[in-house]
Amino acid sequence: MATRWKNKCKIKYFLWTLLCIVPAMVILSAYPHIREQSEKESRKYYTTREFAEMLYNGNQVLYEEISGANTRELDPPGNSFREIRPYLQYEVLNKNGKTILKNGESLKQLLAQDHLKKYDWIVQMEYDHLGNAEVTECYGTYAQKMKVRLSEGLYYQYEDQYEDVETAEEMGTPADCTFLYGMTKEQGQAYQSYIGNPFYAVYYRSGMADMIRISIFVLIGAAIFLPFVKKLNTGNERGFQMPVEIIGITVIGLLILWEAVTSLVISTMRGDIQDRLVQLGLSNGDAESMVMAWNLIVWIIYFSLIYWVTGSIRNLISIGWKQAVRERIFLIPFLKKHRAKLEKACSFLKKKWSGLAKRVDIFFRIDLQEQSNKVIFRFVAAQFVIVSLFCMGWFFGIAGVLIYSVVLFRTICKKYYKIKQDYQRMLQATEKIASGNLDMSMEQDFGIFDPVRKQLLQIQSGFKSAVDEEVKSQKMKTELITNVSHDLKTPLTAIITYVNLLKEEGITDEERENYINVLERKSMRLKVLIEDLFEVSKATSKNVKLELAKVDIISLLKQVRLELSERMEKSELDFRWNFQEEKVYLTLDSQKTYRIFENLLINILKYSLEGTRVYIDVSDNEDIVTITMKNISKGELNFNPGDITERFVRGDVSRNTEGSGLGLAIVKSFVELQKGKLTIEVNGDLFVARIEWRRTEMEDIS
Incomplete structure (x- = not known):
């Protein structure tokens, strides 16, 4: 019985050897014919x-x-x-x-x-x-x-x-x-x-490629049908019971090796390999023998792998797919055994993939503010690299390109959908702003339209500022009319009253003289009010011609001090003048600048608390010349410092004191006309007026 089994094994192995060696020998015998044909x-x-x-x-x-x-x-x-x-x-x-x-x-x-x-x-x-x-x-x-x-x-x-x-x-x-x-x-x-x-042309035209294919089909047929010959007892050997993964890798390897084997045949017939061996020192005969032996070994291995793969696939089919999944797929038990480690590894890879996806997204991010050529170049360069890599894979490269095309299609669709959503968000925001909703929030990211979102935020802020400014302007217009009416009505009423008194009979000469003096004062006040209003209107509309010349600020302040010296002495205020000895020259209109200093000092004389100190400082710091005036107010400073320089706005809200409310408005207009800056600060009862002139900016005054 044992002898019989051994004989069957010998026959079986002999057939295997014959099936692998004979096709290899036949193909090698065709080499001279192909070489002759090519020559x-x-x-x-x-x-x-x-x-x-x-x-x-x-x-x-x-x-x-x-x-x-x-x-x-x-x-x-x-x-x-x-x-x-x-x-x-x-x-x-x-x-x-x-x-x-x-x-x-x-x-x-x-x-x-x-x-x-x-x-x-x-x-x-x-x-x-x-x-x-x-x-x-x-x-x-x-x-x-x-x-x-x-x-x-x-x-x-x-x-x-x-x-x-x-x-x-x-x-x-x-x-x-x-x-x-x-x-x-x-x-x-x-x-x-x-x-x-x-x-190559001779290789395919001579029929050698067909001969190899026929040999492969014969081997496949033998691997499928020989197990049906019961005497041979073949098809269930341990060598055919390999995991599916190994079989799959071998199939892929055989497909790749097809091109390699073809190249080997061409290189052998062309004499490339033999020439290299001769260069290494071998004789022509030894080199040729070695090359032919190597070709024989390669063909035997290639045909053996085809026979083994076919037999393994046939064995898988024979046991059924359920048993094949349970017993022949190596990955399933491996995955079960190392499930925790694999989950951890998947989590790690997911994080890395997420980071890589973010980098790729940044690389391909479309920024409408960038040059379009850069974005297009990055995309085309990436596609060139990817397609070049696939081209190196020959047949598998085609499969890779198909898969990549599907992935690229899905990615582009996803990107297109995201751009569409971003566009809709931007459109909704624009419509809301257009309808007057200036308080809406735009915190969401607009994707590639994010630069537009920033511009929309600026437009929203600009519109809101414009609306607020318009509301403020309308309010100021109303207040202006009210204040102008009040300030003009007061002297006019007094004038009308005293004119009527003069018309009465029986008044004495002393009373008549007294009435005329009052009329003169009231008319002069009305004249000053109208002149101030006219002056500030011209300054605000920039309809003022400046007579520019080099002016010594120190001398001008001293001149104003001298002009107001009588009122200063009567005011019971302690003026502290902090001037430097050197002259400070600026290119200014002397009359307008004189009016600036005069109005500020008159304002101090009107509203300062008696018995307090007033500080007038002048500093020259190369480019910047600063004039600062500080005083303590006798009334509560409960106004907005930014509004006090507007027309007809007064610190005395009840308007019981004399004044037009135009003094600081004129100061601000004249300072700005001469490229200066007026700043009003309030700290408790401390009132500070600060004027700054920059020499570099004053060069543009015309």
Whole structure:
């Protein structure tokens, strides 16, 4: 029984060996045939139709060179006489047989003397006066075939193109001349090197690729059907009971190896591997034997793997998919055993992937403020790199490109949907702003439209400021009318009253004089009020002409102090003047600047608490000149410092004191006209007025 089982095993192993070795030996035996065929093909390069067309194109080119005729363009790229001209010997004869153009020895004399051993081929073509061409001489191993090709080329080239013309002149073709072409053996070898050896074409045309495929199909068939022969007891060996993962990897490897094996065959027939071994010091015979042995081993391994993979797949099918999943998929028990570690690893990879996705998103982020070329270049460069990587995978690269196309489609759709959502958010925000909703929130990210969101926020803020300013302006207009009415009405009422009193009979001269004095005071106050109003209106509208000159600020302040000295002495205020000894020059209008200082000091005299100190400081800090006036108010300072410089606004809200409410408004207007800055500060009862002039800014005053 044991002997019988051993005999079955021997038969089985013998069959396996035979199935793997015999196809390998058959393929190796075909190598010499393919090498011989490729050498023949390479020697017959001049018998192709393309080569014949290039020679006829050469006739046109050479004829144009010698005659200057306006011939038709018959030298197209890719099938050009320019490609073979460096490897050719050529000669052109006129109708009398005299040489008019050549680039080497005379081919006509060689044909006449029969000195042709060093030439691969020579051909002679004659044109009559009508431009009809005929191949009159053809020398070479494949001369007859070359002559047929040249005749066919002549027929196809001119039959349709010139069927309606009668003369060579009309055709634009050579006439009354003869063209001779030839290639020496050295030139022929150089040209063969230039065009390359046709091993691949011979490999597929010779049927060797079909032979390999047939061998593969035979092996697959044997692996499937031999287990049905019960005597062999094969198909269930342990070697066929491999995990699915190993089988899958092997199948992929075999598909990749197909190209590698094909390249090995071509390299062997071309002699590349043998040449390298000879360069390493081996003899030609040893190198050839080693190369053939290596080819035999590779083919045996390749066919063995095909047989083993087919047998393993058949074994999987025979046990059923449920048992195959339970027993033959290695990953399932592995995943169960290491589930916790794998979950941890997946979580880690998810974080890394998220970080990578963010970086990719930043890399491909579309910023409408950037140059569009940069964004497009980044995208195209990335696609170029990815597609280049897929191209390296041959057949699998095509599958990869298909998968990548699906992923790219999904990504673009997702990106498009996100852009659409961002656009809708931006549109809604714009509509709300347009409808007057200036308090809406725009905290959401607008994606690629985020720069627009920032602009919308600025527009929203600008509109809101404009509306607030308009409301404030309307309020100030109302207050202005009220204040102007009040301030104008008070003196006018007094004037009317005293005029009526003067009209009464029985008043004394003393009373009359007293009434006239009151009328004078009230009318003067009304005049000052109107003049101030007119002055501040002109200043606000920039309708004031400045008389600019170099003005010494210190001297001007002293002049104002002198003018108001009497009132200062009566005010019971302690004025502290902090001036520097040197003069401080600025380019200003002296009258307007005098009015600025006068109004500020009058304001101090009116509203300061008696018995307090008043500080007037002047500082010159190279570019900036600052005048600061500080006083303690006798009334509560319960107003907004920014509003006190507006027209008809007074610190005395009840308006019981004299004043137009235009003093600080005039100061502000005149300071700003002269490129200065007026700042009002309030700290409890401390009132501070500060004027700043920058010399660099004052250069632009006109």
